[in-house]
Amino acid sequence: MFIEEQASQLQALMDENRLYGRGEADLGGMGGYSGFDQGSTGSLEDKLMALELQNTQLRLCFERERRKREEAETKLTQEQGYIRRLEDNVKSLRGSRVVMDPGTYREVAEAYIAARQTPARSSHHHGRHSHNSDLVCDHAHPERLQ
Known part of the structure; x- marks a missing residue:
């Protein structure tokens, strides 16, 4: 939208310059001033239009740089809040x-995991469940834990 406004303003200025340039040509003929002959007026109009562009x-x-700066400032503010x-x-x-260093935390975690491990599981058959061959029993067998 900003670009469209700029384009319309530029077009209005160019139209105004064309009208004004015609008036200057008449003044140049009437007053006899050295800076207002037809050739220099056209050249001045071209320079003026180039400068306006x-x-x-x-x-x-x-405007682009201002928007970028505002966006960067907004992002910085958000990051500072975060x-x-x-x-x-x-x-x-x-x-x-309790906050502890990573080495101590690892030792505590390993000790906790070791304490929570279940005994070695073994598959065996109970007489009444002989149809289920993958039954797992967790009760301890002293001869198997060694």
Whole structure:
């Protein structure tokens, strides 16, 4: 939408310059000023139009850069908020739980897993369940645990 507005403004300026240029040609003939002959007026119009076009391009570039900056500032603000929330979460966790280094945590976890392991399972048949050959029994057999 911004580009369309710029294009319509540029077109209006170009139309105005054409009308104004015709008036300058009449003034040049009447006043006899050295800067207002027909050749220099056309050249000035071309230069003015080129400068206006360049100005419009610079404005568009400026607007793009401004939007990029605003987006970057918004993203930075969001990321700073996220970092603050993470820091607050870490503080609350440190206040409510034991925090340990990774080596100690690994040792505790390995000890916990070792304590929770079930005894070795073995398949065997009970007399009344002989049709089910893959029945697993967890009760300990002292001679098998050695």
